[in-house]
Amino acid sequence: MEQLLILCVDDEREVLDSVLSDIASLSPPFTIDGAESVAEAREVISEFEAQGGKLALILADHIMPDELGIDFLIDLNHSSNNEAAQKILLTGQAGLHDTIEAINRGGLNYYLAKPWSAEELLSIIKEKLTDYVLNYCDNPMPFAQVLDGERIFNHMAQHRLEMPNT
Known part of the structure; x- marks a missing residue:
């Protein structure tokens, strides 16, 4: 089975812990990890890929001290390893211009405003992960x-009906 990562990035530990708690039911089969900065998130992704895994979904805050979440999502979208990853922006501070940038250049798949409900967050993540596994996994x-x-x-x-008879 493919090893798939869900990564949550938020510089506020309390918010990060809350998100991780809200989606804990997805592990297993997904590996769920958190990062408090973009630099830490890059390390987590790199280590996971080095072990043969793939980033399936990233949920990022926008306003962080070292790099904006939208800039990070744009970078990921231009990386051949992570272009397919589902990208969700979870923030209460992104303006219209920033959000449009994330959609147009960052491959943003969803924008969720803070505060969120646990049920809504889990539902959105399940929908986006289902999209991912149907499009990119050999065996969903x-x-x-x-x-x-x-x-x-x-x-x-x-797809079984579409397969040619051998």
Whole structure:
């Protein structure tokens, strides 16, 4: 089974811990990690990739001391290793211009304003991860139990019917 990472980045430890708690039910099969800075997030991604894993989803705050979350998402979107990763901006401080930049240049898949509800956050992440596994995993079945199982089963049934007989 493919090793997939969900990475949450927020410089406020209390917020980061809350997000990690809200999505803990996705592990396993996903590896969930947190970072308090963009530099730390880059290290986590690099170490995970060195072990053969892939970044499936990143959830980033916008206003952080060393680098803006949107700039980080744009960098990831221009990286061949991480372009496919689902990118979610979770912030209460991004203006319209910054948000448009994230959408146009950062491959932003979703914008979620603070404060969020745990149910809404988990639902959005499940939807985006389901998109990811259907598009980029050879076998999405191991993820069906924690994601949108109905979509995964329908996708697999449809693709099985499309396979040529051998």
